[in-house]
Amino acid sequence: MKSTTRTGQIDYIIQQLSHEELQAFVREKAAQDTDFRDTLLICFADLLGSDASNEPKYQQMLADIIQRHANADGYIHAASATHLTAAMQHLLNVARKATTPTRETLDLCLAVIGCLPALVHKMEDPDEHLYCLMQASCTILWECYSVMPNERQQALFERILLEHAKPHYLDLDLDSHLLTLLKDWSKQDQRRQTTCLHQLETLLKATAEDHWRKQYLLEQTKALLNYWKP
Incomplete structure (x- = not known):
């Protein structure tokens, strides 16, 4: 008897499909569905075999997502902003799995953090979605930090210190979560x-003045100083 649960049904379908059919489905789905494509690229980035940081790739990925939700003038109104931030949160959820x-998780979170200041000026955000994205990104970085070797911990500390030093985070009240990490x-x-x-x-x-x-x-x-007191 076939399973009635979604998971069971998916497992059954996968078992019935050939390797070629699965490949064709993934290729077609990735071409048609940008969310699926981005998820695929994040989850299996290690297979691409590059030692270089993928942060620039994620910066471009985010820029493309932002452009898709902006109007002809480059502005993102509230309704589109909700869809945009949901798409960005989806990527963060994938990164958190x-x-x-871990390297991909770090690169994506840093790319998200880096794109937020510019978004503040071209997005209607009455529900403060951008601040939620900053909080989510920093929370994921905090989770990753505890399982990283010492040298990578130090590198991440120095990177967040560098970000925190940029005035626009302070100007836009986006600095507090960065400071919490530090x-x-x-x-x-x-x-430190x-x-x-x-x-x-x-x-x-x-x-x-x-x-x-x-x-x-x-x-x-x-x-x-109070937090660091012995």
Whole structure:
């Protein structure tokens, strides 16, 4: 008797199909369905055999997705923004799967983080989807960090430190999740703590007459020091 569950039915269909039929289906589906294609490229990126970072590839992938949801003027209205952010969240969900190579997960999350500041200026976002994407990306990075070797942990720390130093994250209130990563990853490392404090000091010096930003950075510095107390 054939299974009545979807999983069972899919298993049965796969067993009945030949290798050539499956290949033809995947090729056709990838050509017609961009979400399926992107998922396929993320999940099996290791098969492509490149040691280079795939972040540029994911940056282009995201740029293509953004372009598909923008109007003729390049602006993304609320309805399209909902579909866009859902598509980006889908990619993050794929990246979060245990079967996705960690390197691909990192590259995709960093690409998402990097594209958010520009999106703020050309997307209607009353429900703050972009901030949710930032939170999701940073959460996935935090999860990956714990299973990475020390040298890769350090490389990721330095990359997030570099991102946090870019003023547009602070300008757009997208910096807090980045700082949370730095805060957690520095808790047991005094050298990293010093590096983070030095960066905040540099940002403070650059605030000039912006009293609101200065106060905000001072509060962040105080919060870090309290968190790192022995």
